[in-house]
Amino acid sequence: MGLPHVRTLIVREKTVRKTARRRFKVAAGTSTAGTSAAAVLASDVAVEGAGEDPVSYFLGSRLPGPAQPFADLIRGHWGGCEIRNHGTRDVQWKEDKTLSGNWALNACLAILRVALISVRFRQGVTLPWPQIFERCARSSVPAMSLINGKSIK
């Protein structure tokens, strides 16, 4: 393996009370677990008032390259599963506040919620979830449209 192919990315995030600045570097590492050559991503995170370890490490199968795809993957992970999936299930459906202790019932309801997230995406619905709930509660037409593969506006 030759010299590490280093790329630098700076992501400036402005939050409510503090500004986080992240820098990413992608460098060559060595393979592990018998997989292809691994890339090591080191990110320096400097957050005002935070005393956390400023470096995070990731192990990947893609060869080192531009930093942006790696940064997109890291941010996309949290956006994809934690915010748009788990967060939606907890906030919109209050999944964690279920009153039932029935394992099978809660499992099936979780699957249904996941299916609805997929339906909303597949039909290209851009309405926020509360608006979808209100429209479906007012009339069964939007709900039937979604089930039948049509979008609602």
Next chain:
Amino acid sequence: MAPHEFAAALNGWLSVAHGTLPRGLAIDGKYVRNLVLTLGLSEHESGAPAAIAIAVQAPVNEETKKEGELTCAHRLYATTPLHGATITGDALNCEPQSMTLAVEKGAGFLFQLKANQPGALAQAMDVAAKLPPLLPAKRTNCSTASRYGGFTVSIR
């Protein structure tokens, strides 16, 4: 309907829409009130699931949680079309079998590396320590960054 069969039916329906474009898939588990462990592969862009699995009903403790998530992840890798995808996950997924399964299915992976893989972490720290230091942010601009192969993104 049995949850496992329901999940399998949903996964079959979801797999029909899988395209061939590269995509990011986030794998993570979620407990429903410490009762049901669901594990999903979610699209980065939309949060829409690519597949979901339900762990077997078991007492909740750290060891069971770890084994449940990994067991489900391995089952998902084995039964989900992953060609061209890049799977991202937390440090729990950073273990040899998950990596091997993902690569065997034609997917890439990017897992966070923490102390549960001490050898790989030490190696990564060694690689990072040999990197040149990051330039001060105020001295980096778009033109400079692009000249050296990087770039700058500002999010407000």
